[in-house]
Amino acid sequence: MTHSTGSVSACLPIHSDLDLVRARQQVRQMTAQLGFGLVEQTKLVTAASELARNALVHGGGGQMECTEVTGGGVRGLRLVFSDRGPGIADLDLALSDGYTSGEGLGMGLGGARRLVHEFRVDSRRGEGTTVTVTSWAAAPPRPREGR
Amino acid sequence: MSGAPTSPYEGHVPVLRLGGVLLVTLQGDLYDSAAEQLRQDIGRTVSDSAVGGVVIDLSGVEIVDSFMGRVLSDVAAMTRLLAAQTVVCGMRPAVAITLVELGLTLPGLRTALNAEEAMNLLGATVSALPRRGRREST
Numbered sequence: 600m601t602h603s604t605g606s607v608s609a610c611l612p613i614h615s616d617l618d619l620v621r622a623r624q625q626v627r628q629m630t631a632q633l634g635f636g637l638v639e640q641t642k643l644v645t646a647a648s649e650l651a652r653n654a655l656v657h658g659g660g661g662q663m664e665c666t667e668v669t670g671g672g673v674r675g676l677r678l679v680f681s682d683r684g685p686g687i688a689d690l691d692l693a694l695s696d697g698y699t700s701g702e703g704l705g706m707g708l709g710g711a712r713r714l715v716h717e718f719r720v721d722s723r724r725g726e727g728t729t730v731t732v733t734s735w736a737a738a739p740p741r742p743r744e745g746r
Numbered sequence: 747m748s749g750a751p752t753s754p755y756e757g758h759v760p761v762l763r764l765g766g767v768l769l770v771t772l773q774g775d776l777y778d779s780a781a782e783q784l785r786q787d788i789g790r791t792v793s794d795s796a797v798g799g800v801v802i803d804l805s806g807v808e809i810v811d812s813f814m815g816r817v818l819s820d821v822a823a824m825t826r827l828l829a830a831q832t833v834v835c836g837m838r839p840a841v842a843i844t845l846v847e848l849g850l851t852l853p854g855l856r857t858a859l860n861a862e863e864a865m866n867l868l869g870a871t872v873s874a875l876p877r878r879g880r881r882e883s884t
Contacts, residue, residue, distance in 0.1 A: 616777045616778035616779055617777065619777075619778065620775050620777060623775055623809065624775065627808070637840045638839075638840045638843050638844070640840075641808065641809055641838075641840040641841060641843070641844045642843075642844050642847065644808070644809050645809050645810075645811050645844045645848060648809060648811040648813075649811055649812060649848075652778075652811070652813060707812055709849070710812060710847075710848035710849050710850070711848075713847050713848065713849070714844065714847055714848060
């Protein structure tokens with residue numbers, strides 16, 4: 600898909616549970632400004648909370664970059680979560696519901712994928728994990744990603 | 747309601763005792779540590795006093811993620827072991843939609859539309875129990 604990508608509007612550190620609150624508030628504010636409906640706002644904020652917590656708990660901290668994007672005349676928000684943690688050993692397993700390596704319900708990664716329109720994980724053992732998600736203010740029915 | 751200001755909670759969540767029921771009103775965006783603290787506070791209060799029910803009002807909460815979902819479901823399980831019932835009420839529709847898509851339907855959780863209905867729900871249950879508290883006059 601061809602999207603025009605704006606410059607990074609915000610880059611927030613994720614090193615404490617206070618940062619998780621800040622990340623949620625940043626995403627809430629930006630989705631509201633971009634004209635997301637209440638349900639889509641709530642979904643993206645929740646996905647951001649899951650992914651930011653993953654970066655904090657499993658990646659030992661990281662950052663969240665927020666970028667406004669435009670595609671087909673529709674505005675969206677792209678979030679990039681990156682950490683320099685141990686990486687994800689088995690991505691398919693990590694994406695499956697109920698799998699957890701820490702405390703939580705094991706819904707973080709797989710659940711977050713269902714809450715956004717586009718989802719991508721890049722993870723290298725020993726180097727870290729980057730998760731990129733994008734949601735659009737008005738989206739057509741989407742095909743399910745993955746298998 | 748959706749325009750309610752979001753103020754993060756750093757310290758304690760107020761836990762109010764009304765007769766035999768504990769009313770916990772969550773507002774804004776909760777820190778993880780505050781949610782953990784809340785779990786302990788509820789456990790202590792339920793075991794220390796003759797509380798037969800816990801009502802957790804989520805009407806002021808804009809998002810519930812899997813961490814918060816786990817806290818809610820843990821509180822429900824914990825209070826059940828302490829001979830009390832937990833009812834979660836006031837969840838916003840957008841939060842409910844998101845939780846289902848996230849895969850968290852929290853089947854063990856009893857729910858009510860608002861705090862009043864939650865109190866009624868517990869009132870019925872609580873009065874059937876010998877541990878009645880001081881709700882005689884209501």
